Amino acid sequence: MSKFWSEAIKDLQPYVPGEQPKKDQIIKLNTNENPYPPSPRVIQTLKDYPAEKLRLYSDPDSTELKQTLSEHFNLPSDHVFVGNGSDEVLAHTFMAFFRHPEPLVMPSMTYSFYDVYCNLYDIEARHIPLGEDFRVNLEEYPSKNGGIIFANPNAPTGVAISLNEIEALLKRNTETVVVVDEAYVDFGADSAVSLIKSHPNLLVIQTLSKSRSLAGMRVGFALGQPELIAGLERVKNSFNSYPLDMLAIASASEAIRDQEYFEETVRKIIDDRDWTSTQLTSLGFRVLPSSTNFVFAEHKSATGTDLMQHLRNQNILVRHFSKPGIENFLRITIGTRSEMEALIQGLKSFPQLSC
Amino acid sequence: MSKFWSEAIKDLQPYVPGEQPKKDQIIKLNTNENPYPPSPRVIQTLKDYPAEKLRLYSDPDSTELKQTLSEHFNLPSDHVFVGNGSDEVLAHTFMAFFRHPEPLVMPSMTYSFYDVYCNLYDIEARHIPLGEDFRVNLEEYPSKNGGIIFANPNAPTGVAISLNEIEALLKRNTETVVVVDEAYVDFGADSAVSLIKSHPNLLVIQTLSKSRSLAGMRVGFALGQPELIAGLERVKNSFNSYPLDMLAIASASEAIRDQEYFEETVRKIIDDRDWTSTQLTSLGFRVLPSSTNFVFAEHKSATGTDLMQHLRNQNILVRHFSKPGIENFLRITIGTRSEMEALIQGLKSFPQLSC
Known part of the structure; x- marks a missing residue:
């Protein structure tokens, strides 16, 4: 604490991201990164970029990227907002729409940054418990709210809900903003983008960090009707x-344009996720049905802490949350097939799992 | 306006940056960019960067860059904060230190984004008029304040004050944070960095957009004692x-390391600024003494609007502010010598100036 700090920041509880180890020779399955490099076309774009132009400011409107996203999603470009990672897009979203007299409603278990933003912007949050099988149960979300946010698929569970469930919510909740955070949607869930035209209060947020292999480049975006996008632009400006920056705009645009590479790498990850789930199940894990590039699994007898530590001793990093109710789950990012084989081998050497 | 917007954002008055024209063949002297490309070492660093690593998240602590700045300024690395351009660093600074019961004090004429941040974070501002010759007169800053911010050299005037004046302020103002925005300091003013060791409430903010030719890469930083840096980290996190992003960290670090190129390009800009000032004076302009990479000048008879338009018709962009008291000034970025020659030629063809 410092006497120089604004009163409100003394109570901030910052988000803690997954570890980014500096050493190599680690199998890194802890922060849901894509095991495949960015598209070769993205790498070429960066190599060819006329870096002498970096003396100039980047385009404040990121026109090239907005135009590319507009074409990709078949939405007018005034339906597109872009930011420095989807975290920045989310932060501006909380500032623009959720500072409301009624509390913001969200799942009790979801991306933990949402509570951090509430804290930052002094927004009251109301948490609705997950339903059966760790599902987000929108039918229980109260009609009196200052906005609604949830991730679909949800994190850290990986579980997706259907577009019908989201549409039903939008039909009865028309007066406040509904945000669907689709960071992982490309790995197997249905996107709510198709609902934007009929719902002026729907904002869909996506990122290039996962399915487009550009976590290190920091680009996220939001899609919605112009009045929501204009609200975000006011905050951003x-x-x-x-x-x-210029390289983020150029590389993200090229990543969106290379649909073929995107589909190929996403398909491999889905295949390896299904393989990994089967293997984990046969080792005595309960694996939640995943629509993401990770699996969320708990063992019938071994604790989450012990398993995480056991893997760590073999230089395999996975993520573990000490939150009650999920303290025995591991969140395991889907890497390459050989990385997943190493994970399974690593688990098999744990006493309770070596049968 | 939209019913979906948070009440507070309805009153936001976003910052309007200088124009970034999409067409080439323009002499762009309107946004204080550096006329020289980034250091050849920066360009090489980007060409050599292993872009396949972009699939991973960037280092959340930007360790390489903090370490480089720490060595450059001879300060421990816990004295360094970095952000996505100095605008982001400033935004976090307002959030962290200036939401205070007393008003924030700043010059009546300075970087106009400060008022925008006040609006964004609901901070009351008190503006102190500039003194004689457009100087920031810190001796008139009230002892009762919720913080003090000023730019040195100031913008858009280009006028610098001395370190003695800043030190005198710090000696009498010890209970709230004093921010010196040194975006342009490398072009001829004395940096307050040397005062950090003896003043725990001093934060110095700089950018790589001007003297390091990296506007398109978006990197800024703050230097101060650890309790201020920790406050900024709480907000950032x-x-x-x-x-x-990874490329911003790598390129900014290399730009700081290439001191020789930095000194050479800064020297050329200072020489051409002095040449330009002399030329403008002989054309009947009053030119404020500049310690920046721009000059702020008004003609004895021609209006600012007319001159700006006259230059624009010749594809030369300069910046003009309609604010009362400076409405006849032009803010002219120092480009290459041939660009400045074109500017002077362009002005000479204006009726009142062609003698």
Whole structure:
């Protein structure tokens, strides 16, 4: 604490991201990164970029990227907002729409940054418990709210809900903003983008960090009707005129354009996720049905802490949350097939699992 | 306006950055960019960067860059904060230190984004008029304040004040944070960095957009004692864990390391600024003494709007502010010598100036 800090920041409880180890020779399955490099076309774009142009400011409107996303999603470009990672897009979203007299409603278990933003912007949150099988149960979300946010598929569970469930919510909740955070949607869930045209209060947020292999480049975006996008632009232009650098705009645009590479790498990850789930099940794990690039699994007898430590001793990193109710689950990112084979071998050497 | 917007964002008055024209063949002297490309070592670093690593998240602590800045300024690395351009660093600074019961004090004429941040974070501002010759007169800053911010050299005037004046302020103002925004300091003012050791409430903010030719890469930083840096980290980690992408970290670090190129390009800009000032004076302009990479000048008879338009018709962009008291000034970025020659020629063809 410092006497120089604004009163409100003394109570902040910052988000803690997964570890980014500096050493190599680690099998890193802890932060849901894509095991495949960015598209070769992205790498070529960066190699060919006329870096002498970096003396100039980047385009404050990121026009190339907005245009590319607009074409990709078949939405007008005034339906597109971009930011420095989907975390920045989320932060601006909380500022723009959720500082409301009624509390923001969200799942009790979801991306933990949502509570951090509430804290940052002094927003009251109301948490609705997950339903059966760790599902987000939107039918229990109260009609009196200052906005609704949930991830689909949800994190850290990996479980997706259907578009029908989201549409039903949107039909009865028309007066406040509903945000669907689709960070993982490309790995097997249905996107709510198709609902934007008929729902002016729907904002869909996605990222290039997962399915487009660009976590290190920091690009996320939001899609919604122009009045929501204009609200985000007001906040963005009161915060930082140029959130995306020139190389981020160029590489993200090319990543969106290379649909073939995207589909090929996503398919491999889905295949290896299904293989991994089968293997884990046969080792005595309960594996939640995943629509993401990770699996969330608990063993019938071994504790989450012990398993995480056992893997760590073999230089395999997975993520573990000490939150009650999920303290025995591991969140395991899907890497390459050989990485997943190493994970399974690593688990097999744990006493209770070596049968 | 939209019913979906948070009440507070309805009153936001976003910052309007200088124009970034999409067409080439323009002499762009309107946004204080460096006329020289980034250091050849920076360009090489980008060409050689192993872009396949972009699938991973960037280092949330930007360790390489903090370490490089730490060595450059001879300060421990816990004295360094980095962000996505100095605008983001400023935004976090307002959030962290200036939400205070007393008003924030700043010059009546300075970087106009400060008022935008006040609006964004609901901070009351008190503006102190500039003194004689457009100087920031710190001796008139009230002892009762919720913080003090000023730019040195100031913008858009280009005028610098001395370190003695800043030190005198710090000696009498010890209970709230004093921020010196040194975006342009490398072009001829004395940096307050040397005062950090003896003043725990001093935060110095700089950018790589001007003197390091990296506007398109979006990197800024703050230097101060650890309790201020820790306050900024709390806000940053409640907003976006990874504000700098991998290429921004790598290129900014290399730009700081290439001191020789930095000195050479800064020297050329200072020489051409002095040449330009002399030329403008002989054309009947009053030119404020500049310690920046721009000059702020008004003509004895021609209006600012007319001159700006006259230059624009010749594809030369300069910046003009309609604010009362400076409405006849032009803010002219120092480009290459041939660009400045074109500017002077362009002005000479204006009726009142062609003698």
